[in-house]
Amino acid sequence: MPYTSELCWIKSSFSGDGGNNCVEIATLEGERIALRDSTRPYQVVPTSGGAFHSLVQGVKTDGFTPVQG
Template sequence: MFEPDWQRSSFCAGGGNNCVEIAATHQDRIALRESESPTVVISTNRAALRALVLGLKGNQAGVS
């Protein structure tokens, strides 16, 4: 069985259970989960995740 190699966000505070984790899957997809709920996993493709991240970065000034 394939086990993803989960990586934590560089913004993870002290390695607690408030981290975003990401892993590449064997199906060329990207899996995301929150360390507090590791059994809940969402999946997307690289292009959609890239668009999300770029959109969030572009709106940093507008986040309150």
């Protein structure tokens, strides 16, 4: 995977203006997506475009069970 500084990161539209609580994505080669939390930009999670689409659809439709903690 390219160095994270070489990727063009896009911030979630739901992120706050402060810039410290953001989910960011970047496109990789071969229809893959990289995800990261702006508070931990060195921790990057690569995934397929299809898996990312499923994640977004699950969030949009409230398809996940909240974790009790």
